[in-house]
Amino acid sequence: GNSVTQMEGPVTLSEEAFLTINCTYTATGYPSLFWYVQYPGEGLQLLLKATKADDKGSNKGFEATYRKETTSFHLEKGSVQVSDSAVYFCALSLYNQGGKLIFGQGTELSVKP
Amino acid sequence: GAVVSQHPSRVICKSGTSVKIECRSLDFQATTMFWYRQFPKQSLMLMATSNEGSKATYEQGVEKDKFLINHASLTLSTLTVTSAHPEDSSFYICSASMGPEQPQHFGDGTRLSIL
Numbered sequence: 001g002n003s004v005t006q007m008e009g010p011v012t013l014s015e016e017a018f019l020t021i022n023c024t025y026t027a028t029g030y031p032s033l034f035w036y037v038q039y040p041g042e043g044l045q046l047l048l049k050a051t052k053a054d055d056k057g058s059n060k061g062f063e064a065t066y067r068k069e070t071t072s073f074h075l076e077k078g079s080v081q082v083s084d085s086a087v088y089f090c091a092l093s094l095y096n097q098g099g100k101l102i103f104g105q106g107t108e109l110s111v112k113p
Numbered sequence: 114g115a116v117v118s119q120h121p122s123r124v125i126c127k128s129g130t131s132v133k134i135e136c137r138s139l140d141f142q143a144t145t146m147f148w149y150r151q152f153p154k155q156s157l158m159l160m161a162t163s164n165e166g167s168k169a170t171y172e173q174g175v176e177k178d179k180f181l182i183n184h185a186s187l188t189l190s191t192l193t194v195t196s197a198h199p200e201d202s203s204f205y206i207c208s209a210s211m212g213p214e215q216p217q218h219f220g221d222g223t224r225l226s227i228l
Contacts, residue, residue: 036219043119043206043219044157089156099145099210101217103156 002027002097006090006104013080013111021075021107023064023090031092033057033066033073034101038087047075047088080111114140117209119220127228128199134192134223136207143209146190147217148182151204163190197227 007022025031032051036044048057053068062077073090090104116139124132136146144165149157161177163169163184171177179201181193190209194201204224208217 041222041224043117043221044208045219046216049216098162099212099215099217100147100159100162101157105156106154108154 002031002092002094002102004090004092004102004104006088006107009087009106009108011107011109013109015082015111015113016079017111019075019077019080019084019109021088021090021109023073023075023104025071025073025090025092027071027092027094029094029096031094033064034091034093035062035064035073035075036089036091036103038089038106040086044089080109082111082113085109085111115216115218116140117143117207117218117220119207119223121223122221123224123226125226125228126197129196130227132194132197132225134194134205134207134225136190136192136209136220138188138209138218141209141211141218142187143190144187144212145210145215146184147208147210148180148190148192149206149208151206151222153204157206160192194225197225199227201225202227 003026034049035047037047048059050057050066056065064075087106091101118137148160160175161169161171169182184190206222208219210217
């Protein structure tokens with residue numbers, strides 16, 4: 001079946017540290033891949049996306065590269081800020097599934113000053 | 114652009130009450146809307162997909178008579194939790210897209226607490 005697996009949280013970092021949140025997927029077709037961010041008590045915001053192999057999505061200093069050979073879409077940021085503290089969700093959608101998103105379990109990030 | 118408004122943001126009510134949650138796309142026409150449920154510290158679970166003017170498609174295990182979904186216009190979908198019980202307490206989130214293969218834009222969620 002189709003699924004997304006993320007590294008477990010919580011992840012605690014100091015401000016300006018380097019961030020990596022691992023995400024791997026299993027899919028029967030060729031998925032589009034997404035990272036969403038959820039701040040406390042709010043819905044989800046699209047952070048970045050990639051629709052085909054080797055595409056790199058980037059936004060607000062975050063980036064992730066669609067790696068078909070390793071079925072991965074790891075999220076990275078060179079220097080995190082306290083305001084980046086949130087829960088990050090990796091997700092995939094398949095073209096023939098009507099746009100349904102399949103989410104990973106989420107990774108909580110806490111950035112300390 | 115692509116703003117989705119969800120209302121109410123929080124509701125507390127007694128067991129047995131029916132609760133309606135609204136999801137509106139403010140600046141685009143949403144031909145497809147999705148309803149999710151999220152338990153504390155967990156991921157989002159898709160409950161149903163609704164396309165404007167047609168019946169919602171429910172995911173396996175979701176009771177369609179319990180969670181009534183209406184998508185009567187291109188800017189509004191509603192989820193009604195009928196005869197709610199404490200186990201229905203959760204965070205419900207909607208999303209809307211301009212088509213089944215278009216990006217989803219999420220509302221801010223509704224915290225439902227049943228006493």
